[in-house]
Amino acid sequence: MAPSKINVKERVSDGEIDLSMSDLQDVPVKEIAVFKKATSLDLSNNHLKTLPGNFATLTHLTKLDLSKNQLSELPEDFGDLVKLKYLDLYQNQLQYLPLSFHKFKALKWLDLKDNPLVPAVAKVAGPCLDAKQCQSCAKDVVSFFTQVQEQIANDLESRQKQRQKQLEVNQKQMDNNKKSKKKEKTKQKKENGPVKENPPKLANKKNKKAPPSPKNTGKASSFIKLIFTLLFLTLSVLFVLTSVKYERTRTIENSCVDLYYKAVDSLSPNLKVYATTVGSYVRFAHDKTGNVTLNVVNYVKNSDNFVNAYDTCSKYVDTMVQKVKEQYKKIVS
Known part of the structure; x- marks a missing residue:
């Protein structure tokens, strides 16, 4: 049943909103937000894959059941539900939790099984x-x-202090150098009069080394650019292919994730915190890429625009090929 057809008011009873087993694919946040006195929300046994961006505005909730859905991620601001005491995430597809979990100071019960x-x-x-x-x-x-958040905050503060301290040291060294040069010039003037600057020496033509050939440098630079371009394109294609969750690419994705977190486990505690956080952001971008890619594919597949776009691209390519041929003939002639 589509979310818009559900009458949320009929599902409210004794401070609880029961939307379980309703075939929901999206959460009707605006309708739920009306009932401020309903502090318990049951969304279990539905088909939720993500939560809407405004879900964390339901700050009056103290109990939330999201069990037996297909959630692969939670919003980054999920921790804004600071009044939560009970949170059930049993049997979903979560690999990561948002950093904002450190805000759940009132949380007394959490289920992350399966x-x-x-x-x-x-x-x-x-x-x-x-x-x-x-x-x-x-x-x-x-x-x-909480420890992760504090560690990140402390490290940022420490880096800012070190940067500020280094700037002060550099400025002090520059001031000391200026004073030293000024004293040296004053001393030389007193002893020898005005200092005459030595004229620049002419370079010895016999010992002058020939600069590297521009052709060789250009070839090496072009080759390096080509290698990096191919590597970037390959990684980009792999990133997109694995993000759309096809069965053939899921093995590659799981292997990459396993290798990454095996490497993370071997790091020190401080580095492990950063590596875990970076992994969560990469995963978030990866899932977003998959959603965008699938939407584009479905749009093109189900739209007549594909034919028009294909014809336009074909005409453009033909035009460009013709121009290249004409330029080539001019150069040859």
């Missing part, structure tokens, strides 16, 4: 096999992301 979490997060979350473990999961996950 999600393909990256090793670093899965280890912190634990198995969540009973209520006690789910309570520990909430506490440990929030603590983990």
